[in-house]
Amino acid sequence: MKNELIKKDSYVEIKIHLLEPEERVEGIPEDTRKVPFEARIKGFLVNDACMGEEVEIITVLKRVVSGTLITVNPPFKHDFGEPVRELLEIGWEVDELWKQ
Amino acid sequence: METVKDILAQRNEIMKKSLGGIDYSKYEKDGLAFDYEALMKFVGYSMEEVLRIQRETKVGNTPLYELKNLTKLVRKISPPGKGARILIKDEAMNASGSFKDRRAALSLFQAKKEGYQGVIAATSGNYGAAVASQALQRGLKCIIAQEVFDSRGIGQPEILEKGRKCEALGAEVWQLTVGPELFFWSLLLLKETGYFNASLYTPYGIRGIEALGYEIGTEVKTLYGREPSAVMITHAGGGNVTGTARGLLESGCFNTRIIGVSVNLRGLHMASDTDFNRKSFTTGHTGFGVPFAINPDRVDVPRNAARSLRYLDRYLLVTQGEVFYATELLTRVEGIERGPAGNTSLAAAIPVAREMPEDEILVIQETEYTGAGKHPTAQLTFARKMGIEIIRGNPQDNIPGRKIVIPENLRQLSYEEYSLDKLKQSYLEHTLKKYDGKKLSLIEIKFLQEEIKDCNNFVIDYLNSKGVKYE
Numbered sequence: 001m002k003n004e005l006i007k008k009d010s011y012v013e014i015k016i017h018l019l020e021p022e023e024r025v026e027g028i029p030e031d032t033r034k035v036p037f038e039a040r041i042k043g044f045l046v047n048d049a050c051m052g053e054e055v056e057i058i059t060v061l062k063r064v065v066s067g068t069l070i071t072v073n074p075p076f077k078h079d080f081g082e083p084v085r086e087l088l089e090i091g092w093e094v095d096e097l098w099k100q
Numbered sequence: 101m102e103t104v105k106d107i108l109a110q111r112n113e114i115m116k117k118s119l120g121g122i123d124y125s126k127y128e129k130d131g132l133a134f135d136y137e138a139l140m141k142f143v144g145y146s147m148e149e150v151l152r153i154q155r156e157t158k159v160g161n162t163p164l165y166e167l168k169n170l171t172k173l174v175r176k177i178s179p180p181g182k183g184a185r186i187l188i189k190d191e192a193m194n195a196s197g198s199f200k201d202r203r204a205a206l207s208l209f210q211a212k213k214e215g216y217q218g219v220i221a222a223t224s225g226n227y228g229a230a231v232a233s234q235a236l237q238r239g240l241k242c243i244i245a246q247e248v249f250d251s252r253g254i255g256q257p258e259i260l261e262k263g264r265k266c267e268a269l270g271a272e273v274w275q276l277t278v279g280p281e282l283f284f285w286s287l288l289l290l291k292e293t294g295y296f297n298a299s300l301y302t303p304y305g306i307r308g309i310e311a312l313g314y315e316i317g318t319e320v321k322t323l324y325g326r327e328p329s330a331v332m333i334t335h336a337g338g339g340n341v342t343g344t345a346r347g348l349l350e351s352g353c354f355n356t357r358i359i360g361v362s363v364n365l366r367g368l369h370m371a372s373d374t375d376f377n378r379k380s381f382t383t384g385h386t387g388f389g390v391p392f393a394i395n396p397d398r399v400d401v402p403r404n405a406a407r408s409l410r411y412l413d414r415y416l417l418v419t420q421g422e423v424f425y426a427t428e429l430l431t432r433v434e435g436i437e438r439g440p441a442g443n444t445s446l447a448a449a450i451p452v453a454r455e456m457p458e459d460e461i462l463v464i465q466e467t468e469y470t471g472a473g474k475h476p477t478a479q480l481t482f483a484r485k486m487g488i489e490i491i492r493g494n495p496q497d498n499i500p501g502r503k504i505v506i507p508e509n510l511r512q513l514s515y516e517e518y519s520l521d522k523l524k525q526s527y528l529e530h531t532l533k534k535y536d537g538k539k540l541s542l543i544e545i546k547f548l549q550e551e552i553k554d555c556n557n558f559v560i561d562y563l564n565s566k567g568v569k570y571e
Contacts, residue, residue, distance in 0.1 A: 018281070018285060019104065024281065025284070028371045029373070031374045036277075037281045038251075039276050040274075060267070061243065063272065076264050077260070078473035080472055081477040083477065086492050086506045087428045087476055087506065090429065091432050093509060094429065094432050
């Protein structure tokens with residue numbers, strides 16, 4: 001919910017716009033030049049705030065950083081993925097090789 | 101906020117404050133040359149001391165396993181009398197799960213000794229977790245800046261896992277979008293915090309890896325009574341090759357051949373927002389291996405201590421599909437699961453071992469930890485989502501960024517020999533861009549010869565062909 005109030009001290013993720021496309025360094029590919037250079041960082045919210053607002057957080061090193069509030073309790077979403085048939089087959093092929 | 105230009109203008113000053121007293125200008129010599137060995141000596145720790153420092157923080161003394169089953173399988177598909185004994189150094193057993201702990205150990209020891217409050221490293225690799233782990237053990241604060249996302253906010257599973265691990269180890273993690281401005285941002289953080297620059301490319305980092313080469317050399321000689329015939333090293337920024345090769349020499353292995361291996365990702369641009377998530381390997385690939393060999397000083401310190409062309413005897417390329425196959429094979433045949441990127445040299449070791457006599461020893465010098473994100477199933481699932489075709493077939497049909505071909509049998513694993521002469525030529529071409537038309541001095545010639553391990557007048561022939569004058 002966009003307007004829901006996020007309580008201070010919540011663990012959150014913020015996004016920071018570091019460089020506009022026109023500020024990016026020379027010599028990078030065109031596709032990268034067209035987009036801004038951004039950072040994300042996590043920490044504890046200093047004051048109550050709504051999603052999308054400019055906020056301050058305290059990082060794990062107790063440094064204060066400001067940016068746009070984008071996620072509350074940011075989850076780790078990476079996993080082991082799906083079974084990959086092309087790899088599963090290798091087990092039987094190795095069995096065959098042992099028999100040779 | 102300061103602009104990129106402001107920060108880059110202060111680059112040398114920020115660097116100097118953050119590098120613990122290494123005055124790089126002291127090592128500069130005539131024109132193009134600098135005194136590499138004197139720079140390396142700056143670290144000042146004997147091998148015994150290096151090993152002791154590493155042991156203090158759970159680094160080193162990793163198992164050296166003989167891959168008996170894999171060796172047997174390789175012999176089954178080799179000509180009679182061929183099929184070298186294959187050994188692997190299980191570097192995944194270091195504190196944070198990779199050889200990068202070796203690289204971080206001395207830097208963090210030094211940072212603590214010199215009174216820094218914390219350290220910063222710009223890295224998307226295992227090095228981040230290594231720095232974070234060593235920082236915790238030395239009581240230092242740690243900031244890691246990583247290149248993680250494309251502009252849509254989609255992250256490589258492998259790097260997401262590396263970020264998680266850094267956070268788990270107490271680091272403040274800056275997750276950045278694609279682009280070389282990562283280094284600008286880490287400079288700004290260095291300035292803001294006054295922390296130590298735990299760059300991958302300082303003499304501390306390389307001296308730490310020398311311990312790995314040294315352990316391999318001494319262990320193989322003790323166990324088998326001979327030097328390894330060759331050591332296979334996954335090659336990216338050059339530190340792994342340089343440190344391992346130097347350590348092998350220090351252990352008295354003067355005849356061991358140094359073979360660098362990279363995943364072939366030619367055609368994909370490393371700083372491209374769209375190419376970024378079209379590769380399944382975020383390190384150990386040609387996108388680092390080739391440019392860092394040609395221009396080692398393209399780094400976050402004035403002179404890179406990692407200079408691979410000084411040590412490489414061969415440089416081999418393999419495909420992503422071959423590395424995934426080799427990773428699965430290691431699991432199924434040897435009963436150990438290890439991360440795919442660290443298995444780049446394993447993939448090339450199989451065809452190389454087939455060409456070597458049975459009584460010779462081939463060492464794969466690293467493994468890395470595996471887990472969510474850093475696993476073939478995670479990476480291939482992600483690749484499919486990014487529209488990459490994944491099929492079984494002939495690895496020759498692999499197209500970086502479009503098609504991953506998993507070999508159909510062990511015999512299909514092969515390598516492409518990348519011409520070292522071509523790399524050396526590109527190195528000279530690049531280095532001589534700074535040539536100002538004056539006669540090159542004897543010191544400069546000798547430096548260039550050492551830089552490319554020249555033993556057959558390669559430099560002189562090149563200079564003659566380009567009409568460059570020398571003393």
